Amino acid sequence: MATKEEIIEKAKEAIMEFDDEMAEEVAEEALDAGVDPVDLIQDGFTVAMNEAGNKFEAGELFLPHLIAASEAMTAGINVLTPALEAKGAETETKGTVVIGTIEGDIHSIGKDIVATMLKIADFKVVDLGRDVAISAYVEAAKENNADVVASSALMTTTMVSQIQVEEQLKESGLRDTVKTMVGGAPVTQDWADKIGADIYGENAGDAVSKVNELFT
CATH class of the missing domain: 1.10.1240.10 (Methionine synthase domain)
Structure with missing residues (x-):
């Protein structure tokens, strides 16, 4: 063997x-x-x-x-x-993460790895897939009582839609009860700061460790 x-x-x-x-x-x-x-x-x-x-x-x-x-x-x-x-x-879940690739973006490789690693780290993961409408993040956050809403963008043209996630969560009254995480190739810490996201995940390992820190 x-x-x-x-x-x-x-x-x-x-x-x-x-x-x-x-x-x-x-x-x-x-x-x-x-x-x-x-x-x-x-x-x-x-x-x-x-x-x-x-x-x-x-x-x-x-x-x-x-x-x-x-x-x-x-x-x-x-x-x-x-x-x-x-x-x-056998283990209790630490929290619930809603994750998806932003509307207009069909890339899902990085998001898939983050979702898998979050599951391994004992989080309940609601994976919305790719090309996800902004309203779907809000609905999923509401329905699943999410702790974290994470969006991935692999193109500069779709990355701007991450602002809409922040705004629609505010409009629905959920923003104060969830943390937001952004990631993807063109996304930076500066961008996360600019739009008001709580977490920037540089890669899958970084994303999971930062989500973990929220629950320690």
Whole structure:
């Protein structure tokens, strides 16, 4: 039987080779070998996705590669989900996060990683998907009694809509009861400060640690 380290290396390889079947196989192998699914996602799949993201920014990979890598990660996580849910059922959730990619933006890779890592960190995650209407964030925050409303934008043209999230939450009377988080490639701390968002998530790890800090 392969060691935990070998299984995690194989998980990275599956993502970097955009191989859905390999990602599913390594997820099953991890479960059979008693490897914690959280470790496989954080140390294997997510590390490789971050590497793919860096290569994309450096011009070594292109958007279709990034999408293929994300699909491979999703395939692997789908296999792990029942085990993750069983693990989650044993612990109380810390809080509820509503998350989505902003209206007009169809990119969801970074948002998907943040959503997965928040679930692993024992948060209830309401994932609205991509190209999410501003009103949908407000409705979901209301319906789920959300603690955090997070929006991701991957383009400067859609990033401006994050202002509308702040404004509509204020108009609905919810802004004082929720924290807001923004992230995505063109988003910066300066932008978060300018629009009045509570948290800027530079990457998935940063986003999760800052949300965690709210509940400590």
